[in-house]
Amino acid sequence: DSGVTQTPKHLITATGQRVTLRCSPRSGDLSVYWYQQSLDQGLQFLIQYYNGEERAKGNILERFSAQQFPDLHSELNLSSLELGDSALYFCASSGRDRRTDTQYFGPGTRLTVL
Amino acid sequence: GQQVMQIPQYQHVQEGEDFTTYCNSSTTLSNIQWYKQRPGGHPVFLIQLVKSGEVKKQKRLTFQFGEAKKNSSLHITATQTTDVGTYFCAAPGGSYIPTFGRGTSLIVHP
Numbered sequence: 581d582s583g584v585t586q587t588p589k590h591l592i593t594a595t596g597q598r599v600t601l602r603c604s605p606r607s608g609d610l611s612v613y614w615y616q617q618s619l620d621q622g623l624q625f626l627i628q629y630y631n632g633e634e635r636a637k638g639n640i641l642e643r644f645s646a647q648q649f650p651d652l653h654s655e656l657n658l659s660s661l662e663l664g665d666s667a668l669y670f671c672a673s674s675g676r677d678r679r680t681d682t683q684y685f686g687p688g689t690r691l692t693v694l
Numbered sequence: 695g696q697q698v699m700q701i702p703q704y705q706h707v708q709e710g711e712d713f714t715t716y717c718n719s720s721t722t723l724s725n726i727q728w729y730k731q732r733p734g735g736h737p738v739f740l741i742q743l744v745k746s747g748e749v750k751k752q753k754r755l756t757f758q759f760g761e762a763k764k765n766s767s768l769h770i771t772a773t774q775t776t777d778v779g780t781y782f783c784a785a786p787g788g789s790y791i792p793t794f795g796r797g798t799s800l801i802v803h804p
Contacts, residue, residue, distance in 0.1 A: 622796040
């Protein structure tokens with residue numbers, strides 16, 4: 581158990597809809613990262629937050645947005661969903677150990693868009 | 695942006711055979727990390743290498759960081775079915791963007 585929690589575990593929705601994925605980092609971690617993993621694809625970095633502020637942006641679509649709240653949990657909002665958005669979405673956290681930027685991954689949310 | 699190339703994409707081995715996956719970068723890396731993702735699971739941190747030429751071992755796993763800090767390898771001796779999964783290397787990129795290799799999926803045949 582990495583200490584990172586993600587909800588929901590599975591999500592099935594229709595094209596055009598909007599969903600929110602939630603992540604709670606490990607206790608003491610200030611950074612939260614979001615990744616998308618499609619079938620046979622690697623981990624595509626979407627966005628990183630550090631202590632409530634956006635720190636880095638990767639290949640995140642304009643239809644996607646995220647935020648990190650004062651209690652450090654984070655939400656990833658996906659809107660106008662398309663079939664191609666079906667994927668595993670991982671959240672990871674880091675920062676408690678200042679000597680390393682090791683990321684601890686949550687169990688993921690499997691999103692299916694029908 | 696920085697890219698980390700990882701090969702091979704897939705590797706089939708018979709149980710007991712050795713396995714190696716390689717990561718290469720065109721730029722010098724400050725460090726490199728390795729993660730393992732079991733089928734149906736999430737990536738789990740294995741190790742971080744920081745020093746030029748560093749070699750670290752974890753039981754049957756040997757991790758190396760090249761002298762120029764541009765490449766790294768993970769070698770598994772005498773694979774077991776429990777080694778099945780996808781192995782990723784990861785390196786810090788510019789502007790805090792972490793860069794993961796595409797991963798090498800290890801399939802072990804009993």
